[in-house]
Amino acid sequence: HVTLNTHLAHGFHTGQAGRGFFCYYRLPLSIRVFLEAAIRNCDGFYTTEGDVENILDWQQQQDKAEVPFTPARVLLQDFTGIPAMVDLAAMRDAVAKHGEDPSLVNPKCPTDLIVDHSLQIDFSKCFFICRTETAVKNQEMELIRNKERLQFFKWCSKAFKNVNVVPPDVGAVHQVNLEYLSRVAQVSDGVIYPDSVVGTDSHTTMINGLGILGWGVGGIESEAVMLGQPVSLTLPQVVGCKLVGSINPLSTSIDIVLGITKHLRQAGIAGRFVEFFGPGVSQLSAPDRTTIANMCPEYNATVSFFPIDRVTLKHFKKTSEPLSRLAHLFPQRTDRKALMFLQVIEINLSSMVPHVSGPKRPQDRVAVSNMKADFQSCLEEKVGFKGFHISKEKQETRVPFLHCGQEYQLVHGSVVIAAVISCTNNCNPSVMLTAGLLAKKAVEAGLTVKPYIRTSLAPGSGMVTHYLNSSGVLPYFSQLGFQVIGYGCATCVGNTAPLPDAVVDAIKQGDLVTCGLLSGNRHFEGRLCDCVRANYLASPPLVVAYAIAGTVGIDFEKEPLGKGVFVVYLSDIWPSREEVQQTEEDTVISSVFKDLRGRMEKGNTFWNNIESPDSVVFPWDPKSTYIRCPPFFSNLSKELPAPQSIENAHALLFLGDKVSTDHISPAGSIARASTAAKYLQSRRLTPREFNSYGARRGNDAVMTRGTFASIKLLNRFIGKPSPKTLHIPSGQTLDVFEAADRYQRDGVPLVILAGKEYGSGNSRDWVAKGPYLLGVRAVIAESFEKLHKSQLVGMGIMPLQFLPGQSADSLELSGKERFSIVLPESLSPRQQLTVKVCAGTCARLRIDVIIFQHGGLLRYVAQTFLRSGSQPRAGAAERAPCP
Structure with a gap:
């Protein structure tokens, strides 16, 4: 200041x-x-x-x-945090082997690592376990299953400076960041400056709702920031969003969020910053603002920034934070007439009505009043973004089945998964309390949820459980089957417990389009469960309502939810906005935040009892299937390596447009027939012990085998979605890893051919590390998602872009040709190279030359340690523009 x-x-x-x-x-x-x-x-x-x-x-x-x-801090969740910390541990190994002091390898930027994303639902509704034990049982399983990872995290918390590890069972990364880690102002060496953060998660943007600048980056980028390098980006365009009007009393914050999301998506603001102002801003609570900021990825903005005002300061005062002294940065004005914006978008809050999103994409919003008719049209439409193409005669199919000795029926539209979560866009206490009060009124009216529906309640943090319990609504949640299963991502990343066999058989028998309801913001087809084809995003109270109804084929305005002591309509049990606000005021108080702070500082018994080594260099266990020293630093030397050309490479994959990070980087459960499963079985693990790709991100052997293992990957060599490819020399169809392994054993370099927007979607660290370890030296595409291009460069992979008007098809490439790329001795940031494929063709190369010439960011940092024996610092001559 x-x-x-x-x-x-x-x-x-x-x-x-x-x-x-x-x-x-x-x-x-x-x-x-x-x-x-x-x-x-x-x-x-x-x-x-x-x-x-x-x-x-x-x-x-x-x-x-x-x-x-240069942000004030870095935020890691354990799925992306563990490979980053494994890389640093491996770097310490490499530095030590060359005679340098390994203790010099530390994050330079303060780094918080939250152990939150490993939770798997082993226990949900179970009549053999006391309801209050459900969360405890899941937590115990989580801690036992992930003991090796937790031991490594414990070592990191002791071995590395500037690393703060938040123990498990405290809360999801987004919530902990909001409730505990964030500061309006940071203070260091007597200097007061704004808090800011980059995190390895797309939900990092939530923090912009509190006037704190932050967004998600990839694992490679986060490691760079940790090691003292700034994030490089094009100076963003900023759009002003003026909020006017009054909020409809029947609308929840989720309706406001989805309404604003729709307006901003239609405005075409991809890659820009959004700043909110206007009289409507003051009507939004701090949680309201964070839910809106969280949806940035859905309307393609980089940041949705709210000003620091009285609402923000009241929030931080409640969490015992000091008031902001950054008056010159954030003047207390609401009209912002003096500020420059690229453009101004005006949104009327009174136009927001309750919606859900689905059945396949978050942008396909459906007014609740039109839900029944819309689902019916989805059944009839051709297969596509919304359609399922169910013939007329099959739309009335009913399949009876037995569950727990009682007969039920499934039809198209039957709800089989209903999950209430309170992280990301449902962290707002008012929304969770609305759901809780709805549950209370439903139970009192005699309504129930059918026992075959997989219901769960995954609070974003212990704070949520605290205020649900303090308000008296938690027992009613539990009576409807929404028991607290633990803290962390579960259903939203496909970690739902398997559906009952009878339900799965009935779905398959009738070829039924059954439904999952989730109060999250990710629900693509097959994500929740591979046999549940229609998935809807809804606010927590609507998740509860649809679970009680048992179907999405209901008109809440005209049809009853069910019959208890009397016929009950949704309007009979929907709590008023005033009732919710009063409950929130009475329960969400400073003691809740103090409770969270205490649990974070004290940890839990399991975490506190974990033993970890006190060594400076991590003692790798060759028997471990969770933590392995990655081969990124093999053949490391102090000298700058010369650029290596590619000769006679084969194409590992021939891909089309919009290949996303979901297709490239493994996530979710490990399929029993996958190459990763074969590896784990060779290590004498049973399928029950596989855990997930996220939990095993510290093992490069698992993650490399999971790269391009998505069942949705459309490889033109195969002609249908499949995690396989063609081994060109032999003509055999193999798993991608097996083909790559054979190429590497034969000394054949690899490239990937792709179309437009290669690498779109959420940032993931293994999206570049995996291809690198498969032996991929270059990706030749029509266009790249910008962040992914820098990720490839960060791992030493060339992102080559066809010249305008060119593509694999226009050049009549079959993908079976041999590819050669000659690199000159001196590279420039924006260079045009020749890719020799029978007849020559050209591609553009836009890279950070210094990073690429060292073989990627990790090797660059390690080599700088070896040359200088200190923390990396670029000289003026080394500074080069990034793409």
């Missing part, structure tokens, strides 16, 4: 202080955070005075200038 004013007073950018202040006070608030960070970290190497001038001249430089951003 003081530094910022000092620089402005000296007339940064124009040479005239008055002009400098004028430019500064016209800057969007999010850009002011960029400016402050650039000035504070202006070292002439990573960040220069030219960068500061470009940011101050945002109006002219937006979407043009590349600028660095």
Whole structure:
């Protein structure tokens, strides 16, 4: 703050202080955070005075200038955190083997690692376990199953400086970040500056709802920031979003979230920052704002930023945080007339009505009042984004089955999964309390949920359980089958307990389109369960309502939910907004946050009793199937390696458009017939012990075998969705890993051919590490998702882009050709290379030359340690633009 004013007073950018202040006070608030960070970290190497001038001249430089951003901290969840920490542990090994001090290898940027994403639902509704023991049983299984990983995390918390490990069973990463880790202002060495964060999770954007700048990055990028390198990005365009009107009393915050999401998606703001202002902002609570900010990936914005105002400060006062002193960065105004925006979008809050999203994509919103008719049309439509193409004569199919000695029937539209979660866009206490009060009124009216429906309640943190219990609604949740199963991602990542066999058989027998209801923001077809074809996103109270109804084929306005002591309609038991707000005021109080703080600091008995080594270098266990030293630092030397050309490579895969990170990087459960399963079986593990890819991200042998193992991968060599490819020399169809392994044993380099938007979707660390370990040296595509391009470079893989108008089809490539790429001795950031394929063709190369020449970011950092014996720091001559 003081530094910022000092620089402005000296007339940064124009040479005239008055002009400098004028430019500064016209800057969007999010850009002011960029400016402050650039000035504070202006070292002439990573960040220069030219960068500061470009940011101050945002109006002219937006979407043009590349600028660095150094966040205040890094946020990791355990799925992405474990490979990052494994890489650092392996780097310590490599440094030690070359005679340097391994203790020098530490994160330079403060890093929080939250152990949250390993939770699997082993126990849900079970009549043989006391209901209060359900969460305890799941937690015990989680801790036992993941003991090796937890031991490694415990070692990290002791061995590395600047690493804070939040123990398991505290809460999901998004919630812990909101409730405990976040600060309006950071204080270091007597300097007060804005809090900011980058995290290895798409939900990191939630924090922008509290006026804290943050977004998700890939594992490679997060490791770079941890090691002291800034994030490089194009100076963003900023769109102002003016909120007007009053909120409909029947609408939940989820309706507001989805309504704003729809407006912003239609506005076409991909890759831009959004800043909210206007009289409607003051009507939104801090949780409301974080739920809106969380949906950034759904409307393709990078950040949705809310100002720090009285609502924000009240929230932080409740969590015992100091008030903001950053007045010059965040002036207390609501109209923002003085600020410059690329454009202004106005949204009327009174237009928001209850919706759900589905049955296959989050952007396909359906008004609850039209849900029954919409599902019927989905049955009739051709197979596509919404259709299932069920013939007229089969639409009335009914399949009886027995469950627990009682007969039930399944039809198209029957609900078989209903999961209430309270992380991400459902972290808002008002929404969870609405669901709880609805459950209470339903039980009191004599309504029940059919026992074959897989119901679960996964609170985002212990705070949620606390206020649900304090408000008296938790027992009613449990009576409807929504028992607390633990803390962490579960149903939303496909970790639902298997459906009863009788239910699965009935679905298959009738070829039924059954439904899952989830209060999350991810629900693609087959994600919750491979036999559940229609999945809907809904607010927690609507998840409860549809579970009680047992079907999505219901008109809540005209048809009753069921019959208890009397015929009950949804309107009979829906709590009023005033009732919810009063309950929230009475229960969500500062004691809840104090309870969370205490649990974080004290840990739990299992975590506290875990023994871990005290060594500086991690003692790798060759028998471990969770933690392995990755081969990223093999043949490491102090000398800069010469660029290596590619000669006579084969194409491992021939892919089409929009290959996403879900197709590339493994996630979810490990299929029993997969190559990863074969490896684990060879290590004498049973299928019950496989766990998930996320839990085994610290084992490169598992993750490499899971790369491109998605059943949805459409490889043109095969002609249908399958995790297989063609081994060209032999003509055999093999699993992708088996083919790659054979190529590597024969010394054959590999490339991948792809179409448009290669690498779209959520950022994942193994999306580049996996292909690298498969032996892929280059990806040749028509276009790349920008972040993924930098991830490939970060692992030493060339992202080559066809010239405009060219594609594999236009060049009549079959994919079975041999590919050669000659690299010159001196590379430039934006270079055109020749790819020799029978007749020559061209492709553009846009890379960070320094990182690529070292063989990727990890090797670059390690080699810098070896040459200097200290933390990496680029010199002026090494500075090069990133893509």
